[in-house]
Amino acid sequence: MKFRQKTKWVASAAVLALAGTMFAGCSNQTEKGAGIPSGTSPSGTNASADPYASLPKTVSISMFDRGAVSSDEGTYENNRWVKWMKEQSGIDVKIVPVPRNQAQDKLNVLIASNQAPDLIWEYDRTYIGKLITQGAIQPIDQYIEKYSTSYKKYLQEHPELKAYLTFEGKMYAVATERTLDSVANHGMWIRQDWLDKLGLKTPTTMDELIEVAKAFKDKDPDGNGKADTVPLVGSTTFDAYSAMNAAMSNQWYLENGKMKYGPTLDRFGDSMALEKLMYENGLVDKEYLTDKNFQRANQLWTTGKAGIYVASWGSGAMETHIKDMWKNVPDANPVPLEPVSTKNGKFGLYQETKPFIFVAFNKEMKNPKAAVEYLDWLVDKGWMTLVNGTEGTHYKLVNNVPQQLDSDKYKKEVSYAPEYAVLRNAKFSPADLLVKAAPDAVSQKVAALSQKGLETAMKNTFRRDIPYQPNFTELNDIQTALKPFIEDIRAKVTMQGNSYTAPWGLEEIRKEWKRLGGEKVEALAQDWYEANKASFK
Template identity: 55%
Template sequence: MIQRKRMAVLLGTTLLTTMVAACSSGSEEGQSGDGKKDDGSKKPEVSISILDRGQIASDEGTYESNRVTKYINEKSGLNVKWVPILRTQSTQKLNTLIAAGEAPDLMWEYGRDYMSTLKDQGAIQPIDEYIEKYSTSYKAYLQAHPELKPYTMFDGKTYIATSARGIDAIANHAMWIRQDWLDKLGLKMPTTMDELMTVLRAFKDKDPDGNGKNDTLGAAFNFNYTGIIQALYAAHGGLWYLEGDKIVKGNFTDRYADVLATLKAMFDEGLVDKEYITDKNYQKERQLFVTGKAGVYFASWNIPSEYRELKQNVPDAKLVPFEPVSTKYGKFGLYQEPPANKLIVFNKNMKDPQAAIKLLDWMIDKNWFDVRFGQEGVHYKLVNGVPQAIDAEKNKKEIIYAPEYAVLDQYSPKPEDFAIMAAQDTISQEYAKLQGESLTVAMKNKFRRDIPFNPTFPELSEIQTSFAPLSEEIETKVITGGTQYTPQWGMEQLRKEWKRLGGDNVDKLAQEWYQKNLKGQ
């Protein structure tokens, strides 16, 4: 692979439909069905979880066996068993497998809180000794990335393996708007929450698609909707914020009442489809957007498939990303991920930690490139050291799922790379330019993250398990329940239920955790 070393500093972890490529032609040369090497000796075995996002076409195989898994087994010298975990139920599924003694050797997720819970349960083990004894490439990588160390440790020991996110994987949430609708209605790009609400009302009431029907909405969205509204007010329900010298959970800040008020207003005024409460997979929301019936899309910074479908359905649509709007509390960036990417932990019952380390070493040592991008000349060609997709539709089918198998990588594209990486058809090139703009917009305003990671201790994990369904029920009542359930009522109920479940003690322990682990850093 020519110029791969240069790509190693270029290249991170997002699903770029227009350019991701897989790995190999699916050849199983060099391996046999019983997991043996060519010389007849048995390969070391290791099992690892993989998130099932439903992206593998039936004729491509399954999440357990496909062209990517075959390539890894062929080239790594390992027999790697992939254990699919449904993305929407990932922690529940892992918990079930752990309880049954059937969890894979390596497990990964993105949430450090969850890994802390597994550590407290005794389900995972420290890995310092394994890294020191067996690793070369990953050990060197860690030394070159000291910023990752705080995310890998509990109680002074390393429990987590990870690699740094590329800029494209740090960026996450984003807002998109139909510029052609703004232009038609003589509206300016909104910069404040009040202006945004005015625009949403106009998109709903003033027939921006010109069909003479009252059939448009202010906004549609994916699962990032509430997180975006929370970020605009710096009151993310899943994070803790510093208020003075104390840390406070996001949904107990006074700002959270404004989050509820905004979500309620959007629902009450019909600026969003009222059925979204029961649209758990957001497929109706997506359909509203791609068929041209919504003017704003609260979603992710990278939406290649939605953009392509919108342009196919409404060729004259002009979609652009726009910056977070300010509120009375100021202007804050939308959600951005912390620097650590996939968080990989070692099952306490794993049989061959050396094989696990070998997989991590093999992956971080440039092989992640082939896992992500596939065969040169088949899935991409190199242009100025950047992989350019040869056929967007081929790559979309064969390997949109491939990057997730690169559990460690060093990919971090620049905004200007997208035009090179994309296929050469008109829509792909048009979107590639927008993609670069969207990444720039997504990173322009820093997301407010007052502490690098949340408190972690057993009492907090326990109360959150009980509190989560109660808070969802309360917030749904506020949003959908009319004048009877005000945001102020909602805040009172949230605080009351937290207190009833032992929240005062948890808040005290959280403050002690902060004083011990983070104050002064």
């Protein structure tokens, strides 16, 4: 997890304040018809011709920079797949990368400085809502209705998506539906060979998990005679603590029919207490709070020095990590670990809602027609190649499922490309994981583990009391202000000894919530819930 120092928090607040000012300016411009060619109506039409027909077919789109493009492949902005997208779609696509771990902050700065891409996307629906209240993006109903064919058809076939894409009666984003392997998100893995060596059973409760972690720390599970093993590492440690206690920091919960914000619950205090216990007892890597890119966590896991890994359920990066582990420790036996029960119950780790990626239209976009044409091309056929590579080179079809021909070649030449496919008309069955994997023994072994990881990740339901989060200005403002405050409090509770307890931290969060107007926001959230609950399924 990442924590900002106080000075960085202040700087971030200043940037957000500037962004708010700029967004307000954008909103005022929009009311006057900003971004619409001269001589047209706000609906983008006039009596004589389509106002966008003669404009260059150029569209820019954001991209999460995960550092996955090798130097001989190029950059996120310029590589074989960007060239291919331009050629095949007929659209001059320009990629605007933003660092994955600071994506929203970076996008906020780009929007505030009027340098944001035409298409802005995120996995987080709440962020789209914030952009709406800030006046940074625009409704797209008219564009889909007038210019779309493929996506319009897709939406008609998946009407359940419309509620997620609609804010205040207008459609502000497009998205396709997640397949099961994309609904599953977070997961845990444990070294079964370490359990076996130490005569331990798979933990099923939090107390048992802590005892296993202590054994992994003290009993030399790797057998090298050194006290150099780390019980638990990963990129989603606090999220896992919070999910298992049903108190995620960005979720609303229904408590006896009342809307309550996750970080204000007693259960969130339990999560902070667990984080403190794990840290103070040396059961996690001491540097995990500052391991911003999780490089150290990945290194500890792949070099065989960590016993429990908390990150993704299986595919993609996890498969790579396990392969790398086997290169260093051929006899390692990592297996999926089911979430353990806590005093608050038993809940699954984080799972996604139905929509995959939310793609929004910048208010200052010059050619929405070209944007719709590009998205139509993606959902119609472009996504298939971006996800799988070139048929005959990177995959072959087996029972209509693309099977990798060479896992190393795919990793180097294709693995970074799927994220360009922000819309996908994909189908999936868990059995596909074995079919899709390259036929070599290692790839098949990893695919079997990945399938088991998916089954384990979906075995317990993540507690999500409402299908999607409410969206209104007061809530978005308070969430923005509260997030760095919570991170600062967590850092103090975790690292600064007995003077900063979890009950103290929870009380500080509640006081800040109240100071920022949390009671009013709770009332608004309750009104929102009462008005919308009949439509929830």
